[in-house]
Amino acid sequence: MFHKTMKFGLAVATAFGIAGAVQAQEKIDYPVDSVRLVVPQSAGGGTDASARLFADMFNKYTDAQMVVVNQKAGGGVVAQQTVLKGATDGGQLYFNHAADHVANLLGKTPFSYKDFRTLGTTAALSDVVLVPADAPYNTLGELVDYAKKHPKELTYVTQFGGTTEAKANAINSAADDSFKIVDGGSGADRIVLLLGGNADVSAEGVRFAKEHTGAGTLKALAVLRADRDPLVPDWPTAAEQGYDIDMPYYFTISAPEGIDDAAVSAVDEVLEKLRDDKEFAESLANLGQSPAIRTSDEAGSFVEQEYGTIEKFISK
Amino acid sequence: MFDMFLTNIVWLMTPSVLLFMLFAVLFGLVLGALPGMSATMAIAIVLPLTFTLETKFGIALLIGVYIGGVTGGLVSATLLRIPGTPSSIATTFDAYPLAQKGFAQKALGTAMVASAVGGMISLMVLVAFAPTISAFAVKLGPHEYAMLSLGAIILVVFLSSGNFIKGLIAAILGMTIASVGFAPIDGTARLSFGIIDIMAGVSLVPLMVGLFGASQVISGILSPSVASGAKLKVTGQGITLREFRDNIKNMLRSSAIGVGIGILPGIGGSASNLLAYGAAKQSAKDPEAFGTGDVRGIYASESANNASVGGALLPLITLGIPGDGATAILIGGFTIHGLQPGPLLFQEQPDLMSMIYAAFAIATLVLLVIQLGTIRLFPKVLLTPPQILNPLLLMLMVVGTYVSDNRVFDVWLMLGFAILGYLLERFGFSLAPLILGFILGPIFETNFRRAMMFSEGNMMDFVTRPISATFLGFVVLLLFLSLGGLRLLRRSRA
Structure with missing residues (x-):
């Protein structure tokens, strides 16, 4: 009886051992657990x-x-x-x-x-340049032209100390410094400023951008990367519009x-x-x-x- | 919105979820009932434990703990004449004498029913007004927020219970603690001494848990329990329908006071119960009956303090500005759970919004059932030996603080704040202005600096923008009032 149990136990152990070995073979070996x-x-x-x-x-x-x-x-x-x-x-x-x-x-x-x-x-994760749906510009070029004609009139909200600041500066340098770049806090805060009419331009992530353009409150002008984002293949990139911003x-x-x-x-x-x-x-x-x-x-x-x-x- | 509310109600009623809600409410109830512990402490302890939960679940539990904590204070107020939380001070006036006369069951029952009614009324106010305020709040820019938070800070100091100067010192201390680390916007490291751990600044959890949780453990050790040897036998008849009917007007008035006070930052339930009690007494034909064990006093106090919950949640949800110490922690908890309090909450997270409502409703009902069901049993909680409770709570606090950002440094910080909190309370400083200063200070600084950027350094915009000007006028008025209060104080001393 005892022997039988032992044998069975051994068989099970071996079976598990083999299964384990097979799994280990399939899985990539990492130096620590x-x-x-x-x-x-x-x-x-x-x-x-x-x-x-x-x-x-x-x-x-x-x-x-x-x-x-x-x-x-x-x-x-x-x-x-x-x-x-x-x-x-x-x-x-x-x-x-x-x-x-x-x-x-x-x-x-x-x-x-x-x-x-x-x-x-x-x-x-791509950022998209967003403006209110009723704004008079429909492309990044039109936005930049408008800014140049009306210096320091358009308020561009970013988060200072974050990557959005670098992106805003990139667009601003294309517009001869005619945007007013200000801190607007996190993405959620910036959207409030944009919707409430306290700001004119912001760049937000694709998911955010899809939600708000879908709701008809904002429109997307350009995706800030070199190639089209597979998630929004219809939206033009900044590069296509002549602005070399891939960020x-x-x-x-x-x-x-x-x-x-x-x-x-x-x-x-x-x-x-x-x-x-x-x-x-x-x-x-x-x-x-x-x-x-x-x-x-x-x-x-x-x-x-x-x-x-x-x-x-x-x-x- | 309403169908989401119902879906969430149904979800909260699933046995496994309901069980956790029950625990959350009970935990709040127990800490609220124990003198020295508070709703704020209960939230601070539970918050880190909810980090890994699904957002809506975590938020539901936090709401449950909050409401349980606010309600729990009535037990020790009635039986021991010690308010479990400051929001039950007025409850001691009539509930204790009534219990002493041998009607403990009536006193407790009245307080419990009044709590539930006050809670439900304030929930209705919250549901009715939140969308309107949100729609208005979308229009607020940095100028308006700067003035709004400045007004809130001054109001906190102005209304802080007791000493004006001590309230001011506590609020400034809170703002100073908040300014450690990287400054908003330009990221200059402040008060960091070049040490990386300090550069990171002080986060909410170690501060809260230290000030409101661990400090109470210290004072619990240094001053022995008061409850031992007290009479906790609950006897006598319960509440009558007639009394309830007679007090409907009273509860409506008290709840209105509760909601109104709850909305104002800095005071919440701790003042509303006293005001509602005063109002009830004033409008009675026989004011001399108050204080001798009159149920009207209990109805007033307990419906008002629970009604403050809905009031405090209103500016929290719609503006992201907390109304009292407990909601100051809640706002931190909500943000950690990915819920962004502010005007867009309705549009972007209607599901979470309705979850707050649903959890509020369920927690209030669950509380009533638990309390009435264990009316003879629950008061025994007051006999919990501190040598068992304190180590348990302290363990939860240390684990929770570590988990909040996976840093041992935070644990040391928490223990440091525990000592600070103990000393401050010892010397008569109230902690609520400190914590509100900690939360509101950065909101003011950030928005003020943003406003300066938006208007390119032109201060006049604060006056020319109509909403900002209104808030500014309010701030100036408050300052005059508080200066007048100071002069009055000096004259009365002279």
């Missing part, structure tokens, strides 16, 4: 949602478990400190976008992309310098898998984002270039 993905934004926002989606995908493809840790204090500087002072075995990664470049250029954080090793980008948010994964190379290549493998993962693309679309995969070999030079672009339009 649990990974904290530190996000310098509060839970529930667009960046956080994108990070959580990446974590789900990471857990689907690797043998490790990734959890998102939100650390919003100081707009990123605390989260950066956490990651840079943390383990280099791949147990802690960082997830954010170009807002870090702006913060660094404005002196709000001593850390920049140079302190990190950039592992890749996952997705893009979507690219969600970027980075790690402290000196991170285990095995972790880097494992993340690369995950990113490769995501290139043709339909579930990933569909979930992104729900967030108003689209896939934008770059692996570690190209990500480093990409953020360097991104930093350069932002630098042109941000001065302390």
Whole structure:
């Protein structure tokens, strides 16, 4: 009796062992078992949602478990400190976008992309130039012309210290500085200012833009990126209208310098898998984002270039 | 909107959700009932625990805790003559004598029913007026918000219970704490000493939990429980329909006072119950009966303090400006849950909006059922030994503070604020102006600086924009009134 049980137990154990081995073969091997993905934004926002989606995908493809840790204090500087002072075995990664470049250029954080090793980008979120539906201009060109003819009459709301400020400055430089660029707070606050007639222009994310153009209160003039956004294929880009402004948010994964190379290549493998993962693309679309995969070999030079672009339009 | 409300009601009635609502309401009720603890503390403790929940669920629970906390104060007010929360001070005047006469059940029952009625009336006011105020609020720009929040700050100081100077000091302290870290708009690091952890500034959770939660644990340890040995046996007949009918007018008046006071920033339930009690006494033919155990006094006080909840939620939801300490934490909680209080809430998140209403209604009803059902049992909560309760609460506070931003630094900060809160209360400072200063200060600064950008440094816009000018006139009036109050004070001392 005892023997029988033992044998059965062994058989079960072996079966599980084999099943485990098969699974392990299918799953990408990551050097540590649990990974904290530190996000310098509060839970529930667009960046956080994108990070959580990446974590789900990471857990689907690797043998490790990734959890998102939100650390919003100081707009990123605390989260950066956490990651840079943390383990280099791949147990802690960082997830954010170009807002870090702006913060660094404005002196709000001593850390920049140079302190990190950039592992890749996952997705893009485009901003759209929005004006009230009854405004007398219908294209970015008409808006810029109107501003030039009526200097400092149009109020353009952005969030100072964020990427929207850089985008506004980019448009303003095309209009010979004739916009009045002011701080209007977060996206939700800026929409209130725009709808209440206290502001004339703002640039907001695709999802926001779709909602309000659909409701007929605002109209979209240009998507601020080089190629058309797959989520709004009918909306013209700034580039098409002759303005070379290519500034979507690219969600970027980075790690402290000196991170285990095995972790880097494992993340690369995950990113490769995501290139043709339909579930990933569909979930992104729900967030108003689209896939934008770059692996570690190209990500480093990409953020360097991104930093350069932002630098042109941000001065302390 | 109404169908969303019904859907949310049905969702809240699903057994698993209802069970959590029950716990939330009960938690608020218990902390509200215990002297020294408060609705504000209950929300501060529960807030971090709701972070991982679905938005509407988290918001429903926070509303439940809030309403439970405001209501809980009536138990110790009636049985011990100690108001569990400041909003039940007037309840002690008549409910305690009535209970002492052997009618504890009637006293408690009256207070509970009055609470529910006051809550429901204020909910109706909230539902009726919120859309109108929202529609108006969309037109407000930075000039208007700057003046509105300035008026709110001055009102907080002006109306802060007791000492004007101490209220002012507390509000300024709150604003100073809020100014640590990166300045709004230009991002200059202030008071940071170059330390990265301080650059991040002070966030709401460590401040709230420290000031309102952990500080009470300290004072609980240093001053032993008062409840031990008290008579907590509830006997006597219950309420009668006749009394209820006779007090309908009284409850309507008291609820109106409650809502009105609740809307004004800074005071909320803690003043409305006293005012409503005074109004009821004044309009009675036999004012001398008040204070001897008259149910009219209980009806007035308890319907007014619960009616303040709806009043306080009104500016919170439509303008993003909190009415009292508890709603100041609620606003933080709402924002963390992705709900953006402000004029667009109705258009963009009607579902969450109706969830607030639904949770309000369900919490009020659940409360009434729990309270009436356990009328003989619940008062035993007052006997909870502090050596069991305090460590439990402290653990929840430490975990909650850490979870809010995953930083150990915040936990130390929270403990520091606990000591600060204890000392301030010890020396007679009220904490409500501090927390409202903390919330309103940055709203004022940000909007003032924005307004300066919008009008390119032209101060005259504050006067030439009609709504802003109205608010400014109100601010000036308040200042004159408070200066007059000061002079009066000096004269009475001389």
